[in-house]
Every structure is written in C-alpha cells, then in structure tokens.
Amino acid sequence: MALFEQPEEGADEWLTAGDPQVREFIGNDTSPEGYLELSDLELVRVMEDLIHLLIDKNLILITELPVEAQRKLTARRSARERLRGNGAAGFSLSEEEFL
Numbered sequence: 001m002a003l004f005e006q007p008e009e010g011a012d013e014w015l016t017a018g019d020p021q022v023r024e025f026i027g028n029d030t031s032p033e034g035y036l037e038l039s040d041l042e043l044v045r046v047m048e049d050l051i052h053l054l055i056d057k058n059l060i061l062i063t064e065l066p067v068e069a070q071r072k073l074t075a076r077r078s079a080r081e082r083l084r085g086n087g088a089a090g091f092s093l094s095e096e097e098f099l
Contacts (some may be wrong), residue, residue, distance in 0.1 A: 003022065017040075017042070018042045023038060023079045048073065048076060052064075
C-alpha cells in the first residue's frame with residue numbers, strides 16, 4: 001500500500017486527509033492537535049461549499065470578496081467540477097485558474 005500527495009498512475013482512489021483509512025495508514029494521532037490538523041482540509045471544503053451556497057442563493061456577491069479570494073474560489077470550483085466530470089485523468093489548471 002502507498003499514500004501519495006499527487007495523483008499517480010494506477011492510484012485511482014481519493015481519500016481525504018481525515019479519512020479513517022488514511023489516519024490508520026499514517027498512524028492514528030489522537031491528540032487534539034492531530035485531529036485539528038487532519039480535519040482542516042475537510043473544514044476548508046465545508047467553508048468553500050458554504051460560500052458557494054451563499055453566492056448561489058444571492059445572499060452575497062462573489063465580487064464582494066477580495067480579488068484573491070474570488071480567484072481561488074473560482075479556480076477550486078473549476079477543479080472540483082472537472083474532477084466530478086472527468087475523473088483525475090488529464091486534470092490540469094491553466095495558469096489563470098491556478099493564480
């Protein structure tokens with residue numbers, strides 16, 4: 001078994017950092033600091049989804065956010081949509097989307 005930070009050929013399963021299988025593989029850190037570190041990525045996605053929900057419901061405008069936040073949210077939404085539609089194969093972001 002192996003765990004990769006980046007997509008690798010033949011490694012087609014995606015698990016979040018807080019997934020129990022990942023935690024077991026890297027060692028189960030049960031300290032509060034360990035839990036918080038592992039759950040940070042999951043919470044970022046929750047916050048991202050919340051922001052998009054507020055935008056979709058017209059409760060906030062994306063233009064009300066700082067320009068850098070707008071770019072990051074737009075790039076991440078694009079990346080997530082590509083992953084949902086095409087899988088990880090051939091995935092790449094343009095320089096504009098990445099910035």
